[in-house]
Amino acid sequence: MATQTGWRTRWTPPQRHVHDSETRPFFVTSEFLVFLLLLMGLGIAASTSPSIDARFFWQWATIASIFYMLSRGLAKSGSRSRSWDPREDLGDRGD
16 A cells, blocks of 8 residues: 655745845835935936026935935844844853
8 A cells, every 4th residue: 555645745835035134235225216316306407407506406415315324224223233243242251
């Protein structure tokens, strides 16, 4: 008599990749896309409109850059880093 194996023993699910960090690389975020579109729009407006000068462009580009960096900092503030930090070992010296 032939033994039958169940479908659970023949089929194994694919291995899933575990993400250690909840944040994504900068170039796949919506903040970066909005930042690029805003800078391109500012550049186009500054080059075509006589009322927008270089000072206006650089002021608003700087403001947009500051807000982009703040948004990325807030997005990464609660995530764990994969790199080694020597400050984490300070409590393990047995003092």
